[in-house]
Amino acid sequence: MTIQKQMFVPTLVQLLVLVPVILLSLSSRRDSQASLAQSQERTQHITELKDLSERTNRYYHEKIHRSDLQTEIEKSLEQARTSLTATEARDVLETIDTCQGKIVAAKQRNAEIERTLVQLTDLSIRQSNGYIEQVATKLADPNQDDSVTTLERLVIIGANINTTSNLTVRSLFYRVASDPTAETELIAFLDTAVENTKRDIQRLANTPFAALPIEAQKANQTIHGLVTEYIANLKTMAQDKTLL
The missing domain is CATH 1.10.287 (Helix Hairpins)
Structure with missing residues (x-):
């Protein structure tokens, strides 16, 4: 080489x-x-x-x-x-998307429930206060006070209770989202209101005011159902929130 x-x-x-x-x-x-x-x-x-x-x-x-x-x-x-x-990332996004969709739907529905509840309580309060004002005006007039019947005077008490009850319902309703104890208190209050209205229906049967407790009962039952749904939606949102 x-x-x-x-x-x-x-x-x-x-x-x-x-x-x-x-x-x-x-x-x-x-x-x-x-x-x-x-x-x-x-x-x-x-x-x-x-x-x-x-x-x-x-x-x-x-x-x-x-x-x-x-x-x-x-x-x-x-x-x-x-x-x-990545598959893991897509799974995370799908979970967020699903939970977010449920939360959005629940919040939108609860906003509708709140508007409806305010409308119902406003109407009931206006009716009660309107009756109280009407009868009180007669009682304050020397020329009309004698025309006010005992039943009309007694109904004033019921009308005042109705106004107070509606204000209480609204107050408890606004507490529910931030105070869990208000949930039990509100449901119990509505249960009592429904039972009291049943007795009012019996007392005022066959009188000129028979329709009043019947309408009040319908409103109470509607509000009870709305509040129950509202609370269920809050729980759904809280549960979905833990998955995010």
């Missing part, structure tokens, strides 16, 4: 060893860069999920239904759904 060939062999061996090392180094660098990119991407996704969770928290704790905040959450969900491809 010539000297030139003898020198070429070690050089070739060195190249054969060096090339894989270089390739391995380049591959390792690419893997490192890819790993860094994946890590940064995961960090971004985690930030997005945290932001989404924060928005959902804000929505849940808002007393009223806010369509603007709901829109923000839906937009964040769509952005996260587009950027996240």
